[in-house]
Amino acid sequence: MTALPAGFLLTPPSHKLVGRVAPPGSKSITNRALLLAALANGTSHLSGALKSKDTVLMAAALRQMGVTVDEPDATSFVVTSTGTLLSPDAPLFLGNAGTATRFLTAAVATVNGTVIVDGDEEMRVRPIGPLVTALQSLGIDATSPTGCPPVTIVGTGSFGQGRVEIDGGLSSQYVSALLMAAPLGEGPIEIALTGRDIGARGYVDLTLSAMRSFGAVVEQVDAGTWLVQPTGYQAADLLIEPDASAATYLWGAQALTGGRIDLGVDADAFTQPDAAAQALIAQFPDMPAVIDGSQMQDAVPTLAVLAAFNNHPVRFVGIANLRVKETDRIRAVANELNRILPGLGTEEGDDLLVASDPALAEKLAGRNSRVKIETYHDHRIAMSFALAGLRLENIVILDPACTGKTYPGYWDMLAGLGVELTAVD
Template sequence: MSLPIAQITPVTMPLTGTVNLPGSKSVTNRALLVAGLARGTSRLSGILRSDDTKYMMAALRAMGVEITEIDDTTVEVHGTGSLKPASEPLFLGNAGTAVRFLTAAVALVNGDTVITGDAHMQKRPIAPLLETLRAMGVDATSETGCPPVLVKGTGNFRSGEIEVSGTLSSQYISAIMMLAAMGDGDTRIRIGGGKIGAVGYLHITAAVMRAFGAKVVFESEIVISAGGYRAAEYPVEPDASAATYLWAADVLTKGKIDIGIAPADMNQPDAKAYDMIAAFPNMPAQINGSQMQDAVPTLAVLAAFNETPVRFTGIENLRVKECDRIEAVHAGLTAIRADLASIEGDDLIVHADPSLAGQSHPCLIDSYADHRIAMCFALAALKIDGVRIEDPYCVSKTFPNYWDVLRGLGVSVDITQP
């Protein structure tokens, strides 16, 4: 099946303007779930409206949570402190946060729940989370180790000492953390498989939980007290991952793009990418991406124009995102020029060449239906003629108006239909 293609005309002038960023996907989906588990009416402002958050809201509604939409970025969530059985399987597209968080949360349902997603999601591993849930007394199974998942909930689970695998995704630990507050006793979570990569996301989870009355303490273990959640008013901060594209576009074009918030005022891990971007065109020779994983595609494309090569390490978890992002970024860079990037183990090496700017390298970038791949290669197209991006509307996952934002900054974006 033919897909739409985005063609961007390279810019010759600095990009300037003001951009209203979407809310954070990571924070929005955590806040929606916790508000859904709380007793009373919570008001969430600044939320992200995207495919991922729509799937989360639809799933919560299917389990009896009433959600009132006040305006484009504000909702009221009316929680009862429990979830009801859904009449149909919960289809969650390719929303990793929704699938993983809800796989744990539906242990609270007194009945069977099937959680599934699209073809991409059905290739994303979830077995370590299921193993942990089974250790907590929850009947959770999958025939393939990926969705679809069947959880036979009883309305409760076993609190106490729990070990969670941190080898693949911090979302497994976040899922257990949010569930643990609903137990009848305190829970101590140990991280198995070595240190967790994106530990910053665990602190986001803890911050959201605390805002709704939960007690979370980080010691040698993560200690979560029983007691559930209470309704709250909660503002969702702008999305740091989305900000990386604007920061990179700013330095690439020597522009002045105002996103209305300073990196230091963001609590999300990807905000750390700002320092790497601000160093352009003298980015570090090695960047450990473990604590800013969603920013790595942005940084890698920017590194193509750097003065010197950049090696990205600590990024093995990128292989189990919406697609294998190490391979996808490598494929896109080498489509522009065959020697522009290489892979060694799980490291991505970008062989920088500042003279790329202003050159013509006609190519079609496969986005792999991954929003981050589509958005990061738009940056390459700002400076290289002939770069086209397949399936550009996949950005609806987290940044639905991305192409309009670029147009508002003066970029010519033409999307042709098949």
């Protein structure tokens, strides 16, 4: 589906969803690999990659800085670089791609010249201050008047050396950004967390694994400190695993319909932290009464929609960081659950309480008015609430095109499993 309508009305399927679906490649790994390949000397082949709005924006920014990024097929990038990023002739526009924005803000400090890292209106209210402060402590000329993009970096061709401290409480992406740029330092760089909290530590592990694939030497000094050697990077070939966040929608669809969807990969084969959601989804409709979403943040909207049909209420804790994603996801999920049925979702501080009702579908059966789900330009709200339409009548997902950020084929996937989608203008 190339041109998508203003909304999709979902008809709950009368059959179990059964079939085989290959999730797209991991966005998190693809954007890490693209950047590392651009910082490496030589030609790297990235296969199994995700082609979506976020990764397309990353590739375009790298091309602006003199990197050759070819796309021989729908799931591959071939990246050729000297290992040095050149000063672009215009600001880097990264839409609302958090990974690309945070990662490049650090990496472009290695450019010999001025670089402006910018995004759309949503990105311009997403905090980046802790990363800018950390860069400044390394002697890098980085400024962000609002604490959000745009960020202006005046690079000198190196990433400095010494010790840098970072508050990773808002986002692990700040930590990953520093780690990936550190091998381009003048000497060893020690990166230390200023507190115990970090957005999602599993994503830092993804970063370290990707860095080592391209030749980086990183030592974990303790639970919150890493020592990175100034090795630079060398080109590598990398097979990118499927996206675990995308897999949560398939696991959720399977659970809600009693079906069986073969992803072609076992849940325990994923290295991405969101794969931990599968063990919780497998317990549906008896998911735990309390779910700590701190280490699987992108899976929380999926789990919250399933929780609406659980046998007992579910409280989501450890999810404060969801307030600074593409939208305030705690508020968005609560709002849209309440659009389905008032009182279904409640914000309690930074917790989300879902007042589960296993008979929800029966109680709402025969309701003639359509429930138009506002998606806030957020792909995860659109994809997770589409799962509600597998059980409930008259669910309309507005702005379905926003799923192109990470899963361009999402609606084709549902249609391929036999879900009826009706265009709504």
